[in-house]
Amino acid sequence: MNREMTTTPFGRRSMSHAMLDAQAMARDCPPLQVADKWKLFRTLTEARPALGVSDRALAVLHALLSFHKHVELDSESNLIVFPSNRELSMRSHGMAPVTLRRHLAALVEAGLIIRRDSPNGKRYVRRDQEGEVKTAFGFDLTPLVARAEELQQLAASIRAEDLARRLLRERISLHRRDIAKMIIFAEEQDLAGPWEAIGERFMPLARPLLRGFDHRGLAELAAALDDLRLDVEKLLELHANFNKSNASDVQNERHIQNQNPDSSFDLEPGFRKDQGANAETYADDDVQPDMSEGNITKASDVRPRRASKLPPKAFSLGLTLKACPDIVDYALSGIDNWPQFVQTANLVRVTLGISPDAWNQAIETLGQNEAAIIVAAILQKGEAITSPGGYLRALTDKARSGSFSSGPLLMGLLRANQMRPEARAG
Numbered sequence: 188m189n190r191e192m193t194t195t196p197f198g199r200r201s202m203s204h205a206m207l208d209a210q211a212m213a214r215d216c217p218p219l220q221v222a223d224k225w226k227l228f229r230t231l232t233e234a235r236p237a238l239g240v241s242d243r244a245l246a247v248l249h250a251l252l253s254f255h256k257h258v259e260l261d262s263e264s265n266l267i268v269f270p271s272n273r274e275l276s277m278r279s280h281g282m283a284p285v286t287l288r289r290h291l292a293a294l295v296e297a298g299l300i301i302r303r304d305s306p307n308g309k310r311y312v313r314r315d316q317e318g319e320v321k322t323a324f325g326f327d328l329t330p331l332v333a334r335a336e337e338l339q340q341l342a343a344s345i346r347a348e349d350l351a352r353r354l355l356r357e358r359i360s361l362h363r364r365d366i367a368k369m370i371i372f373a374e375e376q377d378l379a380g381p382w383e384a385i386g387e388r389f390m391p392l393a394r395p396l397l398r399g400f401d402h403r404g405l406a407e408l409a410a411a412l413d414d415l416r417l418d419v420e421k422l423l424e425l426h427a428n429f430n431k432s433n434a435s436d437v438q439n440e441r442h443i444q445n446q447n448p449d450s451s452f453d454l455e456p457g458f459r460k461d462q463g464a465n466a467e468t469y470a471d472d473d474v475q476p477d478m479s480e481g482n483i484t485k486a487s488d489v490r491p492r493r494a495s496k497l498p499p500k501a502f503s504l505g506l507t508l509k510a511c512p513d514i515v516d517y518a519l520s521g522i523d524n525w526p527q528f529v530q531t532a533n534l535v536r537v538t539l540g541i542s543p544d545a546w547n548q549a550i551e552t553l554g555q556n557e558a559a560i561i562v563a564a565i566l567q568k569g570e571a572i573t574s575p576g577g578y579l580r581a582l583t584d585k586a587r588s589g590s591f592s593s594g595p596l597l598m599g600l601l602r603a604n605q606m607r608p609e610a611r612a613g
């Protein structure tokens with residue numbers, strides 16, 4: 188056999204590095220290495236993208252394998268097949284001779300077969316008296332056996348990459364479906380939040396996936412959808428927590444009763460100079476519990492009443508909304524009462540970046556309604572306040588010392604709102 192010799196192509200065909208590498212690999216093929224040719228062909232088909240050969244070239248290789256009589260390719264046996272062009276064309280589904288030669292050259296350049304040409308370029312075999320192959324000229328299949336392990340690794344890598352790509356496509360499809368439905372739900376329920384901006388972020392991420400998207404492009408798209416979905420879920424979770432908190436507050440407030448039937452709890456007196464005092468001032472001035480025998484209440488019973496103070500008595504809800512109209516844009520379903528106003532202010536508090544600790548301290552000191560008024564005023568002032576959380580803490584500290592009143596704050600906003608139309612008209 189001529190397998191140990193370095194052969195060159197017949198005629199005008201020139202030598203190439205791929206031919207030299209394939210012949211060197213065939214010489215270094217370990218002895219007694221065996222591979223099932225059809226399993227090897229399936230593996231090679233999976234590894235085709237990494238080898239740079241076309242499916243038509245694989246069809247020609249399939250035809251060459253069919254000329255080898257045995258199912259197994261043994262590195263110690265003769266692996267040279269020598270079909271005629273006519274027979275090879277027939278087994279290649281009638282491929283044209285020119286096309287056949289082109290794909291044979293592609294298989295040689297890919298290092299999958301070795302062309303062992305005879306002196307006259309014909310393909311034939313010489314046998315001895317016992318019928319054993321003495322010399323054969325044609326296409327050597329030894330590189331397939333020598334590269335069997337490499338082909339398996341390539342196929343495994345491509346399978347893993349395909350699986351990762353499919354998982355990314357599934358992840359992208361699920362994110363797109365879920366984000367779209369969550370945005371639709373928020374719009375149908377008229378939930379407050381930057382849903383228009385979220386929709387603008389979602390639009391470029393919802394374009395159809397092209398087949399040419401590589402793993403990197405899919406991963407970047409999936410990561411962008413991850414971030415967007417996280418933002419949407421946080422908004423929805425925030426609304427869900429508000430609803431639960433509001434329902435809990437309503438249940439607790441049902442047990443708060445006015446123990447002084449003679450007090451003017453439901454009346455709306457005029458503006459007081461000490462409006463905006465601390466929590467103890469409101470509790471002492473507005474709620475006078477009956478301390479007679481049999482009606483002594485525990486400290487734990489008094490705290491809920493202090494935490495849910497009345498709205499500032501000099502200002503109605505309508506006047507407050509007129510001074511701070513921007514908060515209406517964040518309302519879940521409008522603002523018709525003080526609990527809805529407080530709920531909306533809590534949402535605005537998160538948007539402004541005010542910490543829960545600062546919010547809770549303001550509620551403890553000022554009461555829910557007045558703390559909500561301050562948050563609404565901070566929102567109305569906009570960029571004029573660089574640190575909303577620090578501003579709220581500063582006003583809370585002033586309220587503890589009795590030196591803060593929400594009256595001037597609201598009146599200033601009212602005057603500013605009235606001056607804007609006049610300025611536009613002038």
